[in-house]
Amino acid sequence: MATVRRVAIVGTGGIAGTHVGAVRANAGRARLVAAVDVDAGRLGAFCDEHGVTGYRDVADMLERERPDLVCIATPPAPHAELSILCMEGGAWVLCEKPLCASLAELDRITAAEARTGRHCASVFQWRFGSAGQHLRGLIERGTLGRPLVGICQTTWFRAQDYYDKPWRGRWDSELGGATMGHGIHAMDLFLWLLGGWAEVSAMLGTLDRDIEVEDVSAAVVRFEGGALGTVVNSVLSPREETYLRLDFQRATVEVRALYYYTNAHWTFTPAAGAGAAADAWRIPVDEGSSHGAQLRGLLDSMDAGAPPAAGTAGVRPTFEFLSSLYRSAAEGRPVRRGDIAPGDPFYAHVAGTLAGVP
Numbered sequence: 001m002a003t004v005r006r007v008a009i010v011g012t013g014g015i016a017g018t019h020v021g022a023v024r025a026n027a028g029r030a031r032l033v034a035a036v037d038v039d040a041g042r043l044g045a046f047c048d049e050h051g052v053t054g055y056r057d058v059a060d061m062l063e064r065e066r067p068d069l070v071c072i073a074t075p076p077a078p079h080a081e082l083s084i085l086c087m088e089g090g091a092w093v094l095c096e097k098p099l100c101a102s103l104a105e106l107d108r109i110t111a112a113e114a115r116t117g118r119h120c121a122s123v124f125q126w127r128f129g130s131a132g133q134h135l136r137g138l139i140e141r142g143t144l145g146r147p148l149v150g151i152c153q154t155t156w157f158r159a160q161d162y163y164d165k166p167w168r169g170r171w172d173s174e175l176g177g178a179t180m181g182h183g184i185h186a187m188d189l190f191l192w193l194l195g196g197w198a199e200v201s202a203m204l205g206t207l208d209r210d211i212e213v214e215d216v217s218a219a220v221v222r223f224e225g226g227a228l229g230t231v232v233n234s235v236l237s238p239r240e241e242t243y244l245r246l247d248f249q250r251a252t253v254e255v256r257a258l259y260y261y262t263n264a265h266w267t268f269t270p271a272a273g274a275g276a277a278a279d280a281w282r283i284p285v286d287e288g289s290s291h292g293a294q295l296r297g298l299l300d301s302m303d304a305g306a307p308p309a310a311g312t313a314g315v316r317p318t319f320e321f322l323s324s325l326y327r328s329a330a331e332g333r334p335v336r337r338g339d340i341a342p343g344d345p346f347y348a349h350v351a352g353t354l355a356g357v358p
Contacts, residue, residue: 005299008034008067008091010058010082011074012046015096018291019071020050025292029299034065058082062089068302072096075167076175080105087118092308094298096123097184098322099315101175103340103347106319110312121298121308122315126189128297129289131266134281135246135253136193143280145249150221150229152190152244154183155237156258160209162235169211171355177213179204180322180350183233186242188318190231193246196224197321199336202328208236213351219325231325250277262288319350326351 007023007030009016016035023030036055037043047054055061062070062085070086072079072095080100083093099122100106109120126132138144156178167173174181191197202219209215219231245254250271257265268281287293294310301308317337324335327346330353346352 002029003303004028005030005068005302006033006065007031007069007071008036008061008065009071009073010036010061010086011072011096012037012039012042013073013075016046016071016073019073019094022071022291022295025290026295026299030069030295033067034061036061058085059089062086062091067091069094069298075173076181077101077167077173080109083109083120084112087112087116087120090116090118092118092298092302093120094123094295095120098122098175098180098319098350100319102349103316103319103323104342106312106316113312119301119307119311121294121301121310122312123291123294124185124188124192124310124315124318125291125294126185126261126289127192127310128287128293129261129263130283130285130287131255131261131263132189132193132289133287134283135266138280139193139195139248144251144253144277146225147194147223147227147246147248149247150190150194150223150227150245152183152186152229152231154178154186154242155232155234156182156240156242157238158182158209158215158235163209163211169209169213171212171349171351174213175349176322176326176351177204177206177211177217178215178233178235179217179325180213182235183217183231184318184322186244187231187233187321188315190229190244191318191321192314194223194227194229197317197337198222198224199334200321200324200328201334202231202325204326204329214329217325217329219328221321250274251280253281257289260289262286323347323350323352326354330354 043054163169199222204214204217216234252269263286270278328335345357349355
């Protein structure tokens, strides 16, 4: 009989409902038992709707409920502290993006994993759709040949009133703008598919929103295998789209979606004379890029006692890329992978000097 994991949610705002749906999609393996929020009214409404016990304090919830897994769905700033607290309380963690504010915080989370024997995963659900998984397998097997060119585009729209919540649009609480808070999912998939990146050169600006953080960024990235890619992140784009294009020697693979994809959002164009690669886009299942799909994989890891996919080691290249993109934009020069180390302002905060770190 499968182990049914006790799940708690910290933060009962809008994204918490998505985590509830993920737990329900894994009924028989996971059961929601508790929720935590500092807003008593919001917490009460959530608990009444979902039939769970509410708490105002995370440590109290951990002591009383002993959850196996905690889903963290708060605004970004406390993510690292909450992840560490929950692991120290005996739970695994699935944390909303961005997992942390910096490489320094990511290293603290990693140290807590080693200390507690528990694991933490970042919500990067775009890795877990069947099309993304299938493409990753094709790349690893060399079916499509070498990757040559990539485009990663998150062009969304957030009006000024989106930033009315006091924690949005600030380096200290939202941690970043269009790059860190919006384009992070597509960039993570892009980097996860194309492998190790080597160098990034970037610019960013705050062009049309009254906020501290950037509302647009653009970058060029060189990968270790020689491929070149462009990355654009925007919250200024009335026609919203998330678009990735990957050109390999034997095929072009694209996805056009917004927040979620299924197999139908992808297109596959084989090169002339592609041979066996022309028949490579036959995906046996159709799994969307959902929180439920990622949670299923996390439960598998818990059952196996193994580090999860999109765990701290797996997402470190993405966070190093984010820090390097911000540093390149701040300093007006390319930044190579590995350039950012302890003592660097961009190690202490993803946006470094842009966020006021000396």
